[in-house]
Amino acid sequence: MPTPPSNEPIPAPISNGRPPIGNPSPIENRKSEIENSTGLPFLSTWPRLYAFILLFFAACVLALAWLTRAFS
Amino acid sequence: MNLADYLVLFASIGAIALYGILRTRGKKNLHDYLRGQKKQSWFLIGLSVMATQASAITFLSTPGQGYDGGLSFVQNYFAVPLALIIISIFFLPLYRKLNVYTAYEFLGTRFDKKTRLLAAALFLLQRGLGAGYTLYAPAIVLSTVFGWSLQLTILLSGIVVIAYTVVGGSDAVTHTQKYQLAIIFAGMIAAFVILLHNIPCSFTDSLALAGHFGKLNAVSFSLNPDKRYTFWTGMLGGLFLMLSYFGADQSQVQRYISGDNLRESRLGLMFNALLKIPMQFGILLLGVLLFVFYLFHPVPMFFNKNAMEAHFNSTRMLPHDAFRPDWDQSFDTHSEGELLREQKAYFENEHQNLSEALNAWRLGRQQGNANVQHESLKKADASLMNEQDFRMNDAIILRAADGHESANDNDYVFITFILDNLPHGLIGLLVAAFFCAALSSKAAELNALASTTTVDLYLHLFPTVQNRAATVRERLPSMPEQPDRSLTVAAPMTPPAPSSRPPTQDSELSTQDSRPSVRAAKLFTILWGIIALLFALFLLPHFGENLIQATNIVGSLFYGVILGLFLIAFFFKFITGTPAFLAAVVAQALVITLFATLNISYLWYNLLGCLACITLAIVLQPLFPPRQQPPGFDVLPPSPLK
Numbered sequence: 001m002p003t004p005p006s007n008e009p010i011p012a013p014i015s016n017g018r019p020p021i022g023n024p025s026p027i028e029n030r031k032s033e034i035e036n037s038t039g040l041p042f043l044s045t046w047p048r049l050y051a052f053i054l055l056f057f058a059a060c061v062l063a064l065a066w067l068t069r070a071f072s
Numbered sequence: 073m074n075l076a077d078y079l080v081l082f083a084s085i086g087a088i089a090l091y092g093i094l095r096t097r098g099k100k101n102l103h104d105y106l107r108g109q110k111k112q113s114w115f116l117i118g119l120s121v122m123a124t125q126a127s128a129i130t131f132l133s134t135p136g137q138g139y140d141g142g143l144s145f146v147q148n149y150f151a152v153p154l155a156l157i158i159i160s161i162f163f164l165p166l167y168r169k170l171n172v173y174t175a176y177e178f179l180g181t182r183f184d185k186k187t188r189l190l191a192a193a194l195f196l197l198q199r200g201l202g203a204g205y206t207l208y209a210p211a212i213v214l215s216t217v218f219g220w221s222l223q224l225t226i227l228l229s230g231i232v233v234i235a236y237t238v239v240g241g242s243d244a245v246t247h248t249q250k251y252q253l254a255i256i257f258a259g260m261i262a263a264f265v266i267l268l269h270n271i272p273c274s275f276t277d278s279l280a281l282a283g284h285f286g287k288l289n290a291v292s293f294s295l296n297p298d299k300r301y302t303f304w305t306g307m308l309g310g311l312f313l314m315l316s317y318f319g320a321d322q323s324q325v326q327r328y329i330s331g332d333n334l335r336e337s338r339l340g341l342m343f344n345a346l347l348k349i350p351m352q353f354g355i356l357l358l359g360v361l362l363f364v365f366y367l368f369h370p371v372p373m374f375f376n377k378n379a380m381e382a383h384f385n386s387t388r389m390l391p392h393d394a395f396r397p398d399w400d401q402s403f404d405t406h407s408e409g410e411l412l413r414e415q416k417a418y419f420e421n422e423h424q425n426l427s428e429a430l431n432a433w434r435l436g437r438q439q440g441n442a443n444v445q446h447e448s449l450k451k452a453d454a455s456l457m458n459e460q461d462f463r464m465n466d467a468i469i470l471r472a473a474d475g476h477e478s479a480n481d482n483d484y485v486f487i488t489f490i491l492d493n494l495p496h497g498l499i500g501l502l503v504a505a506f507f508c509a510a511l512s513s514k515a516a517e518l519n520a521l522a523s524t525t526t527v528d529l530y531l532h533l534f535p536t537v538q539n540r541a542a543t544v545r546e547r548l549p550s551m552p553e554q555p556d557r558s559l560t561v562a563a564p565m566t567p568p569a570p571s572s573r574p575p576t577q578d579s580e581l582s583t584q585d586s587r588p589s590v591r592a593a594k595l596f597t598i599l600w601g602i603i604a605l606l607f608a609l610f611l612l613p614h615f616g617e618n619l620i621q622a623t624n625i626v627g628s629l630f631y632g633v634i635l636g637l638f639l640i641a642f643f644f645k646f647i648t649g650t651p652a653f654l655a656a657v658v659a660q661a662l663v664i665t666l667f668a669t670l671n672i673s674y675l676w677y678n679l680l681g682c683l684a685c686i687t688l689a690i691v692l693q694p695l696f697p698p699r700q701q702p703p704g705f706d707v708l709p710p711s712p713l714k
Binding site: 037038039046049050053054056057060061064065067068070071072 | 160290303338
């Protein structure tokens with residue numbers, strides 16, 4: 001569903017080429033954007049990547065436990 | 073080894089050394105020498121973190137551990153994924169935010185100078201002790217290849233590694249590690265294929281045999297505290313060991329803080345979180361297959377052949393108390409050479425019986441005859457037990473003959489297999505890769521020791537031109553417990569004007585004025601190299617563990633307390649420097665006392681040290697003034713899951 005237009009005033013353009021004090025600069029925003037994404041196709045956020053690694057670990061332990069039981 | 077192997081060996085070592093020197097020449101400031109250029113991709117960071125831990129010791133010693141103890145050692149690494157995720161969420165953003173050179177700088181910022189110095193001293197103590205072990209790896213390769221004495225090869229390796237580190241620095245370590253790692257992996261895959269080809273039964277039958285002899289014991293849920301490797305020691309003790317090793321050990325922190333940005337550093341860690349357990353499993357499985365291979369093929373009674381041959385023709389008589397009490401009195405009338413030859417004859421005879429029994433088992437399995445299989449395995453069990461008894465006797469005789477010879481020959485198993493069974497050319501390449509990886513790993517360790525000594529101790533005790541201004545800065549604010557900011561960026565209370573901002577650590581240490589510090593770092597590299605050499609030559613031969621376990625044991629005695637300090641800094645914001653410092657001192661004394669008196673798995677000392685440090689700090693805190701932090705100074709990241 002499209003978002004209705006906001007009534008809030010549009011902030012004035014930055015005249016001196018610098019962002020107002022207290023707001024993050026575009027460079028900082030870009031840096032934060034880069035760091036908040038993993039850059040991986042299917043695991044683009046960090047919590048997803050962490051969850052995938054923990055699942056993989058659980059699968060490893062199960063496989064090793066099976067190996068121990070099957071050949072003991 | 074033949075001429076082709078020697079040519080490949082020396083050409084490879086020369087090429088790797090030359091490459092390292094060319095990639096790093098002209099490096100004159102402390103920043104580059106210690107931390108490397110801060111532009112590394114996640115793949116390079118991941119490899120570097122992996123290579124720093126999975127050093128030549130891992131590749132030499134872990135197959136031997138698999139050969140002797142089976143897969144159980146893989147449980148030691150169970151906590152790695154969780155530990156690396158925790159470090160990625162909590163530790164890494166802080167290190168990058170504070171722009172630290174050593175992990176202990178962070179403690180100085182959060183607590184005070186004395187706590188930082190204590191953590192640095194604990195790190196230096198444990199790494200200094202452990203540094204001797206890493207010298208063993210190249211020495212074992214050299215002594216096995218050339219037949220030289222271990223003492224001589226330790227000395228030679230020590231001199232080479234000190235020169236390599238002083239010339240190269242941190243970047244040379246990183247740049248050459250990836251090639252060494254690639255060659256070693258290729259060599260291990262080749263060894264795996266050759267093993268499978270030369271074992272006279274199928275892969276499933278090999279696993280069945282290994283399982284029968286108790287080598288596929290990958291997971292144990294036993295609650296027995298004496299048992300060294302279980303799921304619980306791995307997940308609890310191991311978690312604290314890995315958190316401390318990856319999160320608070322300078323040799324690792326130095327690897328991943330050199331990322332281009334936070335994402336690259338995190339991905340480098342996640343690369344290891346994913347691969348560590350499969351990789352260790354693969355290396356241990358190689359050891360298990362080596363065990364199966366040597367069931368069917370002639371096996372040396374003692375894999376450290378040089379140690380054995382040195383005493384084989386000796387006519388010296390050994391004192392009676394050197395032997396086991398149940399041994400025959402006739403042992404007193406034999407020289408050490410006669411005893412060794414006699415044990416060897418018994419051993420070879422028993423190994424012949426073992427191979428015959430297992431060949432009968434193999435035929436019975438092919439014919440589907442369960443009775444033959446059962447009877448053959450019973451005979452094989454008895455023969456293997458006798459064989460192990462002769463092997464133990466041999467170790468006792470060798471230890472009695474020469475107190476310096478370790479009775480543990482596990483570290484020689486894989487290199488012996490390589491030299492005896494791999495194709496020529498590949499042997500030379502693999503030996504070169506092992507040797508260079510051992511050098512790199514030692515170089516990384518010396519680098520970490522030198523950087524901690526330089527940044528955390530030397531620049532404090534002997535302020536030079538570039539840190540004099542910073543030392544003045546640290547005296548300005550008056551607080552009950554002043555955070556140590558002599559080398560870190562002070563968090564400004566208000567956004568400062570560019571001209572008034574104090575110079576950052578990077579700019580301070582990157583200037584040409586840091587040349588005296590580079591000289592100091594190089595001198596400390598040499599000093600730690602000499603200390604490691606002395607440990608390796610005179611102290612460590614008496615420890616009697618294989619390399620991979622010995623390094624873990626030494627680390628476990630100190631890592632718990634170091635981690636405790638870091639966890640207090642992260643999560644217990646009300647605790648100030650002095651209670652944390654006192655708690656760490658008492659907890660360290662407690663761990664050493666428990667190690668001397670208890671007989672529990674060494675992994676538990678990580679947990680005990682950490683919990684003791686945190687609990688004592690909480691108890692002691694009410695006795696000291698509360699923490700007063702300047703506004704705007706908050707070391708915790710705003711959102712942990714970003």
